[in-house]
Amino acid sequence: MWFFxxxxxxxxxxxxxxxxRQVGVNKVLxxxxxxxxxxxxxxxxGIVVKVFDSxxxxxxxxxxxxxxxxxxxxxxxxxxxxxAINGEAVLFFDQERKSKHSLIRLRFNAADGTLTEEKLVAExxxxxxxxxxxxxxxxxxxxxxILFSTVLNYPxxxxxxxxxxxxxxxx
Numbered sequence: 001m002w003f004f005x006x007x008x009x010x011x012x013x014x015x016x017x018x019x020x021r022q023v024g025v026n027k028v029l030x031x032x033x034x035x036x037x038x039x040x041x042x043x044x045x046g047i048v049v050k051v052f053d054s055x056x057x058x059x060x061x062x063x064x065x066x067x068x069x070x071x072x073x074x075x076x077x078x079x080x081x082x083x084a085i086n087g088e089a090v091l092f093f094d095q096e097r098k099s100k101h102s103l104i105r106l107r108f109n110a111a112d113g114t115l116t117e118e119k120l121v122a123e124x125x126x127x128x129x130x131x132x133x134x135x136x137x138x139x140x141x142x143x144x145x146i147l148f149s150t151v152l153n154y155p156x157x158x159x160x161x162x163x164x165x166x167x168x169x170x171x
Contacts, residue, residue: 015056020048027082029089031110035059037089039082043075047106049113060112068118069093069104081135086142086167088116092135099127103135103146105169122148122163142167 020026024042031037034054041047047069051060065071073095080092080103091106102123107116124131134147148161165171 013056015052015058018050018058020050025079027079027091029082029084031084031087031089033087033110035110037108037110037113039089039091041074044072045074046071047074049108049115051111051113062113062115064106064115066106066115066118068097068102068120069095069106070097080133081137083135083137083144084110084142085137085144085169090144090169092121092133094133097123100124101131101133103131103133107169117169119169121146124150 018038020040021042024040024045027039027041029037029039036052038050038052039047040050046063046065049062049064050058053059069077077093077095080094083090087110089108089110091108093104093106095102095104100123103121105117105119105121108114109116122131122133129150132149132151134149135144136147137144143164143166146163146165148163150159163171
């Protein structure tokens with residue numbers, strides 16, 4: 001009889017326990033400044049942002065309620081990306097607003113977790129001409145592209161648009 005065993009050293013150092021409920025979704029982003037941002041999304045609650053420094057110590061904790069993103073319907077929103085762009089944490093959500101698909105961008109300060117900008121980047125023209133959004137970050141630069149796709153039912157047709165944004169979020 002043969003036994004194979006693998007051993008792994010536990011070199012992982014952990015922070016103190018984080019005070020968050022086990023309900024909801026978490027996203028984590030490591031920034032170039034050494035900080036780690038933890039985003040906690042819970043239905044009908046605001047977005048909780050916790051910032052940890054390079055020694056795993058929690059240095060900031062905030063709750064953002066948002067004006068454009070409907071946090072009461074966060075469970076219905078589609079997460080489209082979380083990226084480090086120009087020293088900021090940038091979140092993208094696709095959420096239905098007023099019977100239209102909308103792409104919402106949230107920018108957070110990587111030092112203290114404050115919401116610096118919340119912007120409606122794009123939305124479908126009408127309920128019948130819905131858009132789909134895909135966000136991709138450029139690996140070489142702090143820029144990103146958004147693919148906008150409109151699916152038309154009659155006749156079967158598809159309009160595709162590409163938008164490029166620099167590190168200042170300008171097209």
